[in-house]
Amino acid sequence: MTKCMANFSSSIFRQQFPILAQFVNGKPLVYFDNAASTQKPVDVIDCYQHYYQTSNANVHRASHALSSRATTAYEETRQHLKNFIKAKHSKEIIWTKGSTESINLVAQSWGRKNLQPNDEIVLSYSEHHANIVPWQIVAEQTGAKIKILPLTSEGRIDTTRLEETIGEKTRIVCCGHISNVLGRINPIADVISFAKKHKALTLIDGAQAIAHLPVDVQALDCDFYVFSAHKMYGPTGVGVLYGKREILEKMSPYQAGGEMIKSVSFEQTSFNDLPHKFEAGTPNIAGIVAFGAALKFIDVQQLAALAQYETNLAQYCFAQLSQVPGLCFIVEGQPDIPVFSFTMTGYHNHDVAAELDSQGIAVRAGHHCAMPLMQYLKIDGCIRLSLAAYNSVEEIDNAVLALKKMSRQSLANDADAMTNDELGQLSLQNLQQVEYKASEVGNKIQITDTAHSLNVDSILALFSKAKSWDSKHREIMMLGKKQSGLSAELKTDQSLISGCESKAWLIHQKNEHECYIFTGDSDAKVIRGLISVVLAAVNNKTSEQILTFDMQAYFNDIGLLQHLSPSRGNGLRAIVNKIYQIVEE
Numbered sequence: 135m136t137k138c139m140a141n142f143s144s145s146i147f148r149q150q151f152p153i154l155a156q157f158v159n160g161k162p163l164v165y166f167d168n169a170a171s172t173q174k175p176v177d178v179i180d181c182y183q184h185y186y187q188t189s190n191a192n193v194h195r196a197s198h199a200l201s202s203r204a205t206t207a208y209e210e211t212r213q214h215l216k217n218f219i220k221a222k223h224s225k226e227i228i229w230t231k232g233s234t235e236s237i238n239l240v241a242q243s244w245g246r247k248n249l250q251p252n253d254e255i256v257l258s259y260s261e262h263h264a265n266i267v268p269w270q271i272v273a274e275q276t277g278a279k280i281k282i283l284p285l286t287s288e289g290r291i292d293t294t295r296l297e298e299t300i301g302e303k304t305r306i307v308c309c310g311h312i313s314n315v316l317g318r319i320n321p322i323a324d325v326i327s328f329a330k331k332h333k334a335l336t337l338i339d340g341a342q343a344i345a346h347l348p349v350d351v352q353a354l355d356c357d358f359y360v361f362s363a364h365k366m367y368g369p370t371g372v373g374v375l376y377g378k379r380e381i382l383e384k385m386s387p388y389q390a391g392g393e394m395i396k397s398v399s400f401e402q403t404s405f406n407d408l409p410h411k412f413e414a415g416t417p418n419i420a421g422i423v424a425f426g427a428a429l430k431f432i433d434v435q436q437l438a439a440l441a442q443y444e445t446n447l448a449q450y451c452f453a454q455l456s457q458v459p460g461l462c463f464i465v466e467g468q469p470d471i472p473v474f475s476f477t478m479t480g481y482h483n484h485d486v487a488a489e490l491d492s493q494g495i496a497v498r499a500g501h502h503c504a505m506p507l508m509q510y511l512k513i514d515g516c517i518r519l520s521l522a523a524y525n526s527v528e529e530i531d532n533a534v535l536a537l538k539k540m541s542r543q544s545l546a547n548d549a550d551a552m553t554n555d556e557l558g559q560l561s562l563q564n565l566q567q568v569e570y571k572a573s574e575v576g577n578k579i580q581i582t583d584t585a586h587s588l589n590v591d592s593i594l595a596l597f598s599k600a601k602s603w604d605s606k607h608r609e610i611m612m613l614g615k616k617q618s619g620l621s622a623e624l625k626t627d628q629s630l631i632s633g634c635e636s637k638a639w640l641i642h643q644k645n646e647h648e649c650y651i652f653t654g655d656s657d658a659k660v661i662r663g664l665i666s667v668v669l670a671a672v673n674n675k676t677s678e679q680i681l682t683f684d685m686q687a688y689f690n691d692i693g694l695l696q697h698l699s700p701s702r703g704n705g706l707r708a709i710v711n712k713i714y715q716i717v718e719e
């Protein structure tokens with residue numbers, strides 16, 4: 135890595151984030167999921183607690199000391215934020231609960247009133263669902279149409295093609311400052327000025343940019359800018375809508391209730407002034423006050439040096455990831471912020487994330503709330519590593535090493551590689567894997583059981599030898615690898631297990647003794663493994679035996695639940711629920 139800037143020490147910065155000192159799955163936590171949410175410094179955590187210990191009261195309403203203290207802290211944050219994004223007036227800062235709510239507010243309040251049939255709303259292919267679905271809803275309500283800006287091969291909005299999409303029917307252009315998947319800074323200045331030529335408004339989704347770039351809303355001259363506090367070291371449940379005052383003045387309230395009114399009678403209600411007109415009900419006062427602490431925390435950093443450190447990290451990480459065999463970036467070139475999205479040849483994205491998680495490395499796999507982008511790039515999903523200034527070169531090296539190890543273990547020799555190491559001494563080799571084969575005979579599905587040896591006892595014996603989570607995880611993967619799977623025709627909507635983040639299917643039949651035989655499949659090996667674990671407990675049993683079996687105790691005995699990531703835990707529960715649903719029918 136090129137030399138770090140003199141005034142920024144990542145290790146000192148990191149020490150301010152207590153959560154990062156922990157071990158996960160026996161390894162020091164490497165937190166590479168910052169695009170989803172950053173960690174919180176001790177100042178923010180303390181401020182939150184201090185607020186409740188010293189100042190908690192409702193804002194703007196009571197004439198007593200605590201309320202006035204709470205109101206001051208609350209409004210000071212608004213003032214601070216106004217300066218932070220260089221807005222003209224604090225009335226232009228509306229508190230919401232996140233970027234999502236800010237966009238919904240504009241879509242419903244501005245869009246519902248101003249859009250007409252055949253008006254056009256312009257989005258880009260790289261938008262987060264939060265900047266797509268609210269517009270789809272308002273388009274349906276008003277008859278407006280949605281048009282999409284194409285991207286360059288590097289994943290930025292293609293400014294050479296703006297006029298294909300933005301024209302005289304365009305009423306609003308809504309796009310991300312930086313995509314949460316691609317990590318590219320979009321040429322929003324060009325997009326905004328092009329939109330202006332056509333008298334269209336602009337909404338910029340700054341959810342990813344705000345933690346990485348200085349933002350000056352007046353210089354940008356956008357009409358709306360939205361972001362969330364939790365992606366910039368602040369608490370969850372706080373978001374910002376910046377809007378130009380003259381536009382906000384003309385918009386109707388989004389929600390109604392206390393705080394947003396001047397006077398109410400049964401005959402007539404008059405609305406409060408900005409910004410309160412858009413802040414119905416009791417807001418997230420503690421969160422907003424603690425967000426103030428996050429802004430102060432950012433202010434005292436040497437921001438130019440911090441940004442340079444992040445740039446260096448991005449360069450280093452890109453260079454290292456580029457050397458992992460089989461790793462394919464989803465777009466060309468190096469990202470502008472340290473957000474890397476890729477797939478690994480021979481691996482399901484969720485299996486890569488699960489393997490990294492077993493080594494304490496937190497990354498995200500899936501569609502990243504950007505399904506239309508996945509369709510545009512013709513991929514099912516990807517793995518994303520997103521870094522912050524508390525991450526280090528050593529952490530990148532750890533992740534890259536783990537990925538290189540995975541890429542060496544191609545699917546074909548995966549099992550062999552594992553049986554050769556200490557984990558290979560485990561007894562899976564001695565177990566005869568259940569091989570329920572499913573086939574369609576005429577219109578009927580037939581499941582034939584070719585062996586029965588995988589049952590509760592054999593699973594417990596298998597996992598009792600796997601002491602560490604690492605070993606248990608490998609056993610699950612091996613079970614997944616050995617599972618025979620389902621043919622494409624059997625993977626139907628009916629057999630799909632809902633609630634599982636990866637795609638998974640389950641089919642069943644009853645034998646002559648009224649016992650159930652299930653078999654399943656998933657596109658993720660780890661879920662296939664979990665299906666095997668569950669099926670070992672239910673196959674060849676009657677519905678009564680299945681419903682009275684203590685599944686929770688079984689999982690506890692295996693030592694499974696405490697280690698599974700929430701999405702995997704949900705996947706496991708979804709498999710079990712589907713089985714209960716079937717046998718209760």
Ligand SMILES: Cc1ncc(COP(=O)(O)O)c(C=O)c1O
Binds near residue numbers: 170262314341
């Ligand atoms: C680009 C982008 N827009 C919008 C959102 C939604 O943010 P929130 O869930 O905080 O409302 C996210 C969250 O990941 C994002 O990355």
